[in-house]
Amino acid sequence: MKNLNMSQLFDKLNDVKVLFQYGQKVVPVLQSLVDFMQETVPLLENINHSIADSTAKIPKASDQINNVTNATELATTEILDLVDAISNNVYSIEKKLETVNSAEAKKAELVEKLKAAISGNSEALRLLDEYTEIDSTKKNIDEISQLFPKIKEDSYNITLSLQVQDITSQQLAAVDHLIESVQDKLASLIQDIDDTQIEEFNSAVSAGSGIQAPEGATFDPNASYNMNDNRQDAVDAVINMEKASQAEIDKLFS
Amino acid sequence: MSLKFLVVDDSVTMRRIVANSLKNLGYENMVEAVDGKDALTKLAADAEINFVITDWNMPELTGLELTKAIRADDKYAKLPILMVTTRGVKEDIIEALQAKVSNYVIKPFTPQILKEKIDQILANVQ
Numbered sequence: 001m002k003n004l005n006m007s008q009l010f011d012k013l014n015d016v017k018v019l020f021q022y023g024q025k026v027v028p029v030l031q032s033l034v035d036f037m038q039e040t041v042p043l044l045e046n047i048n049h050s051i052a053d054s055t056a057k058i059p060k061a062s063d064q065i066n067n068v069t070n071a072t073e074l075a076t077t078e079i080l081d082l083v084d085a086i087s088n089n090v091y092s093i094e095k096k097l098e099t100v101n102s103a104e105a106k107k108a109e110l111v112e113k114l115k116a117a118i119s120g121n122s123e124a125l126r127l128l129d130e131y132t133e134i135d136s137t138k139k140n141i142d143e144i145s146q147l148f149p150k151i152k153e154d155s156y157n158i159t160l161s162l163q164v165q166d167i168t169s170q171q172l173a174a175v176d177h178l179i180e181s182v183q184d185k186l187a188s189l190i191q192d193i194d195d196t197q198i199e200e201f202n203s204a205v206s207a208g209s210g211i212q213a214p215e216g217a218t219f220d221p222n223a224s225y226n227m228n229d230n231r232q233d234a235v236d237a238v239i240n241m242e243k244a245s246q247a248e249i250d251k252l253f254s
Numbered sequence: 255m256s257l258k259f260l261v262v263d264d265s266v267t268m269r270r271i272v273a274n275s276l277k278n279l280g281y282e283n284m285v286e287a288v289d290g291k292d293a294l295t296k297l298a299a300d301a302e303i304n305f306v307i308t309d310w311n312m313p314e315l316t317g318l319e320l321t322k323a324i325r326a327d328d329k330y331a332k333l334p335i336l337m338v339t340t341r342g343v344k345e346d347i348i349e350a351l352q353a354k355v356s357n358y359v360i361k362p363f364t365p366q367i368l369k370e371k372i373d374q375i376l377a378n379v380q
């Protein structure tokens with residue numbers, strides 16, 4: 001019985017010895033872990049400050065995007081005003097040229113009457129013919145008039161191209177929304193780490209909503225500027241759930 | 255048929271472009287609204303309006319909500335509504351059709367497409 005107790009005691013002592021031996025191996029590992037943690041903490045703090053700093057700057061980026069949108073809208077309005085002014089001027093010139101044209105027609109009638117009146121005077125007739133030949137007013141008016149449809153078409157095409165402003169403003173709104181979403185996430189992350197309070201901001205984005213446009217958003221996150229008729233065809237086809245002929249698409253709306 | 259258009263878009267640029275396009279097509283009679291809510295007010299105040307061209311994404315009341323609100327009133331059951339929007343995904347188009355838009359045009363639009371869709375709608379109304 002005594003031998004058995006001694007044997008158990010030696011076993012226990014062996015266990016303790018193994019534990020100490022293991023401890024000797026583990027202590028340096030633990031020490032390096034502590035060292036690593038000590039080195040990492042300032043780094044994490046730096047990262048944290050950096051994130052906080054970047055997050056605080058996001059409202060400014062958001063403001064700048066809004067400024068860009070406002071500036072492009074203003075510029076677009078100015079361009080539209082100018083195009084309207086050009087169109088109005090073209091219309092006025094057209095009207096004036098119509099008056100000049102009428103006067104020219106009357107003038108031509110008078111020349112014919114004059115020719116009849118002076119039919120016996122060959123010198124006067126020669127001079128009148130010469131005058132008629134060098135008078136290019138009618139020809140010039142006709143040439144100028146032919147330019148108007150092109151000017152009108154070009155002006156209208158400028159107007160149509162300005163649809164890009166509406167589309168880019170929606171794209172910018174989507175980017176703005178994305179930035180605010182990121183700010184939301186970063187702010188919540190920083191708050192979780194060290195209770196740092198990031199300035200409250202107005203965001204329509206709820207936590208976890210990702211980058212989808214919020215309900216009732218006044219922009220389309222997928223807006224794109226593409227003057228391709230195929231896009232409308234594709235939409236028409238989607239309406240019909242498959243590639244369809246125009247007749248079939250039209251039938252859908254009838 | 256004498257047409258009076260109600261052009262609804264929160265973008266001043268788009269309102270002007272649509273208005274210019276309508277003028278180019280020979281339609282001079284029109285009023286503008288800045289969003290769906292404004293459109294409903296103008297529609298209620300003006301019995302001559304007989305054609306609505308609306309954007310989808312707008313504050314206050316979207317084009318889709320506007321369409322539903324219009325269709326909820328029996329007297330506007332056949333009022334032509336043309337949706338002009340950047341939204342081109344299948345789900346959106348189906349949703350618009352379910353709300354009973356008369357036709358659907360993708361932005362940026364061409365004058366030919368706009369004319370074609372207006373003509374289609376008018377042909378169906380007559």
